[in-house]
Amino acid sequence: MTVLLYACYGVDSAAWLTALRNELPEIEIRESLDRGSPSEIDFAFVWKYPPGLLRRLPNLRALFTLGAGVESILADPDLPEDVPLVRMVDPGLAIGMNEFVLMRVLHYHRDMPEHERSQSARQWVRRVPPLPQDRRVGILGLGKLGALCARTLANLGFDVAGWSRTHKSLDGIATFTGAEQLPALLKRSEILVCLLPLTPDTDGIINRETLAQLPRGAFVINVARGQHVVDTDLIEALDSGQIAGATLDAFRVEPLPAEHPFWAHPRITVLPHVAAITQVQTAARTLATNIRSILAGQPANHIVDLTRGY
Ligand code: NAP
Ligand code: GLV
Numbered sequence: 001m002t003v004l005l006y007a008c009y010g011v012d013s014a015a016w017l018t019a020l021r022n023e024l025p026e027i028e029i030r031e032s033l034d035r036g037s038p039s040e041i042d043f044a045f046v047w048k049y050p051p052g053l054l055r056r057l058p059n060l061r062a063l064f065t066l067g068a069g070v071e072s073i074l075a076d077p078d079l080p081e082d083v084p085l086v087r088m089v090d091p092g093l094a095i096g097m098n099e100f101v102l103m104r105v106l107h108y109h110r111d112m113p114e115h116e117r118s119q120s121a122r123q124w125v126r127r128v129p130p131l132p133q134d135r136r137v138g139i140l141g142l143g144k145l146g147a148l149c150a151r152t153l154a155n156l157g158f159d160v161a162g163w164s165r166t167h168k169s170l171d172g173i174a175t176f177t178g179a180e181q182l183p184a185l186l187k188r189s190e191i192l193v194c195l196l197p198l199t200p201d202t203d204g205i206i207n208r209e210t211l212a213q214l215p216r217g218a219f220v221i222n223v224a225r226g227q228h229v230v231d232t233d234l235i236e237a238l239d240s241g242q243i244a245g246a247t248l249d250a251f252r253v254e255p256l257p258a259e260h261p262f263w264a265h266p267r268i269t270v271l272p273h274v275a276a277i278t279q280v281q282t283a284a285r286t287l288a289t290n291i292r293s294i295l296a297g298q299p300a301n302h303i304v305d306l307t308r309g310y
Helices: 013-023 091-109 112-120 144-155 179-187 208-213 231-240 280-295
Strands: 003-008 028-030 043-047 062-065 136-140 159-164 174-177 191-194 218-222 243-248 268-270
Touching (some): 013 028, 043 280, 062 280, 091 112, 091 144, 091 280, 136 144, 144 159, 159 179, 174 179, 231 243
Parallel strands (some): 003 028, 003 043, 043 062, 136 159, 243 268
16 A cells, blocks of 8 residues: 655645545555554655654655745654655646736736825825836746746736746747846846745855845846845845835845834835645545656656755
8 A cells, every 4th residue: 555644844744645535545544653653654845844854754755845835854863865845836836826916916017106295195196117128127036926927917018027947948038147247137127026946056146246236126026935035134225215215025034023124114015925825626636636647657846956945
């Protein structure tokens, strides 16, 4: 009997267990190590699990994560190097991110922060937005999520550019590659969206120096990880007017501590890490497909490159 260990915390486990049992009726799904022997476990599906868990699973064939970003699992000293780590690439998650980025780009494109300020002051001010073709949006990260958002915005007529580590060619989207081309991407980004994985190279990438390279009055949307942003540098750039507004969905410490200055900043929108949430219905199927591939002797999809860090 093939055994899958479910060890995801901070999510609706009842829904996940029902969906996984429906999708994988031929597999025994255990919710803890108390039943049977840990040596019988072939696969584990994990998120925010207790330290030391992976050390107790000697016969894992693959490790699956509930999230797209894997930096916390890569930091686990017990992560086995010879077991494939498979990250979440879920159609439901992609739909959510696409909606969220579109919503916030349109919010800034259509001057909504200024309209909201006008309403507070009971002022009738008609602002004329530029055409989308004259609005330049830059996307850091052109992976599963970044490329989708870039395409959606380009299809609406926005002037979109994206940045990645290796060269990408995307119809109707200007692409920039590697550290040496980051300044060119920044220079043309009136709205900057961060959809990078958190790695040593991207940690703190939204900082005083990079913010200063954006056009004055640019907007920042961070839907990746809190560590991408140097908090004090962003506040300084907002207070000086270099940055006109920021939408932040992820933070260095989550939940964002009550005393953090982001909460009350008039030009920051704080969201509780909800830009995109792995959806049980679609993701349980993705996981099942991947497990069946492995059982059939095929490689899984979306294996993390441990040296690259994403
Ligand atoms: P992905 O498919 O792995 O794409 C990552 C992209 O970033 C790739 O285009 C990659 O370049 C680029 N990249 C990585 N390191 C780089 C560097 N040093 N310089 C330039 N580009 C670099 O990841 P994804 O599935 O799109 O997810 C992206 C991130 O979104 C996740 O890691 C996670 O942190 C975040 N996320 C947040 C939420 C939320 O609700 N807030 C939800 C889901 C995911 P190459 O294409 O050249 O490899
Ligand atoms: C959420 O932030 C994820 O990485 O899936």
